[in-house]
Amino acid sequence: MRLHRGTRIFLTVLMLVILLGVWVSQASRPGNVEGCPDGCATVESTPDATLRIASLNLLHDFPRFGYLTERLELVAWQIEALDADIVCLQEAAWTPSAGLVARRLAERLGMNYVYARANGNRWAILFEEGEAVLSRYPLEDAGVQVLKPRPAPFEQRIALYATARTPLGPIMIVSAHLTTQEHPEANAGQMAFLAQWVEERTAHPVVIAGDFNAVPDTPQIQRLSSEWVDVWRHAHPAAEGKTCCVASLTAGPEEPLEKRIDYVFLAGAGIGELRVLEVKRAFDRPGQAGSGWLWPSDHVGLFVVLARQ
DSSP states (O other), rough: OOOOOHHHHHHHHHHHHHHHHHHHHHSSSSSOOEEEEESSSOSSOOSSEEEEEEEOOOOOOOOTTHHHHHHHHHHHHHHHHTTTTTEEEEEEEETTTTHHHHHHHHHHHHHHEEEEEEEHHHHHHEEEEEEEEEEESSSEEEEEEOOOOOTTTBBEEEEEEEEEEEEEEEEEEEEOOOOOTSSHHHHHHHHHHHHHHHOOSSSEEEEEEEOOOOOOSSSHHHHHHHHHHEEEHHOOOOOOOOBBSSSTTTTTTTTTBBBBOOOEEEETTTTEEEEEEEEEEOHHHHHHHHEEEEEEESSSSSEEEEOOO
């Protein structure tokens, strides 16, 4: 039976859409670790035996990439002001204008770095985003752990990890970005998966930093906080410590925040040998941009100083 011309066109278009969807789903997969884990750092170590760690969700703002290059300069300036030894980044993107954000910041700051794609594909759709760790110390045994369950067909969430050789000894650094609160069951499942995965890697102390997309009174955060050390709550038992979200990147310094969804946790073997000296919010003020203001991201970040007991 010969199909009507309109039917043939419809089936052809449908087949192309299906093939395009399959292609995109295969192209947009977590990638391997890339970067310069050792030998690229030019910044000197801090003179005291401390470890200074910053974490920030950078906001890729696909497809607009609002003020991305300007915001990256604000981020770099604030990392320098913090004198951070290690920086965990989420939504570290590749865009045609900015290139690979992790490499751009690492070269600007004189740090080693590792990066892994979570979503997108720079070669297929000219955009991707993932997690990154920048470090003035060598990074070893870097890898990617895909977080399960997967909340949606075109969404992947990962934890990027590497062991930093620091003055406090080897410490495993994890930069993670969990699924949004639109998928509460998947968010809770990913948190449980991450906790189990970390528990199995206890040769060294572990610092887990990132955007967990869950507020402190959710059951999954309460479970994590009973097993790991929530450094903000450890240092500030009564302070809310809101980290999200800036409604407009060009808002002024008085822009209110709504909730705390970004965390730094300590876990694993030997955390009793570490002491938390300082915990504060960082990247929490806009910078001057022409005659107005510009925030580094729609999140504010965290800054933690650790020492040996």
